[in-house]
Amino acid sequence: MSTSGWMTVTWEDSRLTWTPATYGDIEYIIYTKQNKIWKPELIIDNSVAGMDPIGHGDIFFKVKHTGEVRWDPPGLYVTHCDIDVTYYPFDYQMCQIEVTSFAFTTEVLNLIKTRDTVNTEDYNMNGEWILYTSRVEEHVLEENGEKFPKLEFQIVFKRRPGHYLTNIVYPVILISLLTNLTFLVPAESGEKISYILTVLLAMAVLLTLVGDSMPTTSKHTAAIGVYISIILLLAAMSIVITVLNLRLYIREDQSDTPxxxxxxxxxxxxxxxxxxxxxxxxxxxxxxxxxxxxxxxxxxxxxxxxxxxxxxxxxxxxxxxxxxxxxxxECKEVAVFLDFVFFYLFNILTFIVTVSLFIIIAVCDVPPI
Incomplete structure (x- = not known):
C-alpha cells in the first residue's frame, strides 16, 4: 500500500517553557533545525521502501510557551499488506502502517494515540478502492527482553467491483453458457470440435487475465479462480464427450450400439x-x-x-x-439423444456452480473490522 500524507506528533518538553509576558507576548516559536531540539526517532516498521527515520532535517517544529512541541513530518509510505483474494473481486483488504521506535524503550518513550481513527479529511477518492473504515491501536514490541512502543494505523478498503464485473465475471459466465451450446451444434455441420476448442481457448485466456489482475500469492485461492477452473474442466469434459459422441454418430454399422x-x-x-x-x-x-x-x-x-x-x-x-x-x-439417434441429455446436464451443473459462487461471496465476505 502506497500512502502519501503526514503524521502529527506532539510531546511536552519542560526545558522549552517561557512566560509570554516577559518575551513580548510570544506564545509560540518555530525551529528550523532538528539538531537544536529533541525529537523522537520514529520508523515505519512494515515499510518495504527503506527503514529510514521519519522526517526530514529541514522540517519546522512549532513550540508553545507551555513546552508543547508539534511536529508534522510528511512522507510517502510504502508498506506491506497481507492480501486475501478469496472473495475477489468483492473483497475487503486491511493494511497497516506500523510506527515504532527502536531507539527508546517504553521506560523512556510512550506512543499514545490522539484519535481512534485515521484522519481522512484530505483523503482523495480512489477509482479502485473505497475507504471502508480505519482505526488506531497501541501495541508493545518485545525484542531481546526489551519493550518498545508501537502505534498501528489500520485501514480497511473495499474493492470497487464494477470494472471486474464488466471485464471478468460477466465474460466468464457468458462463455460458460456458450460451452454448453456445443451439444446443440449439428454433427453434420462438422463444427462441433472447432467450436468447443475455440470456447476452451477463450476460457483459458480469461483465466490468464484473472491471474494477472490479482496479487501473486499461494496463501489464499480466489473463489472466482476456482469457478473458472471448474468451468474449464466442464469444457474439457464436453470435448471428450463430443469426440466420443461423434464417433458413435458416424459409426458404419448404425445398429451396433454398445x-x-x-x-x-x-x-x-x-x-x-x-x-x-x-x-x-x-x-x-x-x-x-x-x-x-x-x-x-x-x-x-x-x-x-x-x-x-x-x-x-x-x-x-x-x-x-x-x-x-x-x-x-440407430447410433445416430442415440448420439442426438445424448447431446440433448448432456446439454441439460451441463446447464444444470453450470447454474449450480455459478449460484454457489455468488452465495459464497455474499455470505462469507465480511470486512475484517
Whole structure:
C-alpha cells in the first residue's frame, strides 16, 4: 500500500517553557533545525521502501510557551499488506502502517494515540478502492527482553467491483453458457470440435487475465479462480464427450450400439425425458402415440412390443436386458439423444456452480473490522 500524507506528533518538553509576558507576548516559536531540539526517532516498521527515520532535517517544529512541541513530518509510505483474494473481486483488504521506535524503550518513550481513527479529511477518492473504515491501536514490541512502543494505523478498503464485473465475471459466465451450446451444434455441420476448442481457448485466456489482475500469492485461492477452473474442466469434459459422441454418430454399422449404452439409455436416460410418462400411458392402452420426436416414437413402439407381456409387473433391468437384441435405435439417434441429455446436464451443473459462487461471496465476505 502506497500512502502519501503526514503524521502529527506532539510531546511536552519542560526545558522549552517561557512566560509570554516577559518575551513580548510570544506564545509560540518555530525551529528550523532538528539538531537544536529533541525529537523522537520514529520508523515505519512494515515499510518495504527503506527503514529510514521519519522526517526530514529541514522540517519546522512549532513550540508553545507551555513546552508543547508539534511536529508534522510528511512522507510517502510504502508498506506491506497481507492480501486475501478469496472473495475477489468483492473483497475487503486491511493494511497497516506500523510506527515504532527502536531507539527508546517504553521506560523512556510512550506512543499514545490522539484519535481512534485515521484522519481522512484530505483523503482523495480512489477509482479502485473505497475507504471502508480505519482505526488506531497501541501495541508493545518485545525484542531481546526489551519493550518498545508501537502505534498501528489500520485501514480497511473495499474493492470497487464494477470494472471486474464488466471485464471478468460477466465474460466468464457468458462463455460458460456458450460451452454448453456445443451439444446443440449439428454433427453434420462438422463444427462441433472447432467450436468447443475455440470456447476452451477463450476460457483459458480469461483465466490468464484473472491471474494477472490479482496479487501473486499461494496463501489464499480466489473463489472466482476456482469457478473458472471448474468451468474449464466442464469444457474439457464436453470435448471428450463430443469426440466420443461423434464417433458413435458416424459409426458404419448404425445398429451396433454398445450394450452398456443400451442399458444406460433404457434404465436412466429415457426416464429423464419429459414425454416418457405420456408414452408409457399410451402404451398401456395398446396404442402407439405419434409424436414429433422420432426417437420417442420408436421408444413407444419398443415399449408396446417388448414390454407388453410384463405390463402388470414392474419392469426390471433384466427384462430390458433380455430385449437388447431388439434395440430399436440407430447410433445416430442415440448420439442426438445424448447431446440433448448432456446439454441439460451441463446447464444444470453450470447454474449450480455459478449460484454457489455468488452465495459464497455474499455470505462469507465480511470486512475484517
Amino acid at each position: 450394450k452398456w449404452l443400451q442399458w444406460l439409455i433404457f434404465t436412466m436416460l429415457l426416464k429423464l425425458n419429459c414425454k416418457s410418462k405420456k408414452v408409457e400411458d399410451e402404451s398401456s392402452n395398446d396404442q402407439v402415440v405419434s409424436v414429433d420426436d422420432d426417437l420417442e416414437s420408436q421408444y413407444a413402439n419398443y415399449v408396446h412390443k417388448s414390454l407388453k407381456p410384463v405390463r402388470n409387473q414392474r419392469p426390471q433391468s433384466q427384462h430390458v436386458l433380455g430385449k437388447m437384441g431388439d434395440f430399436p435405435f
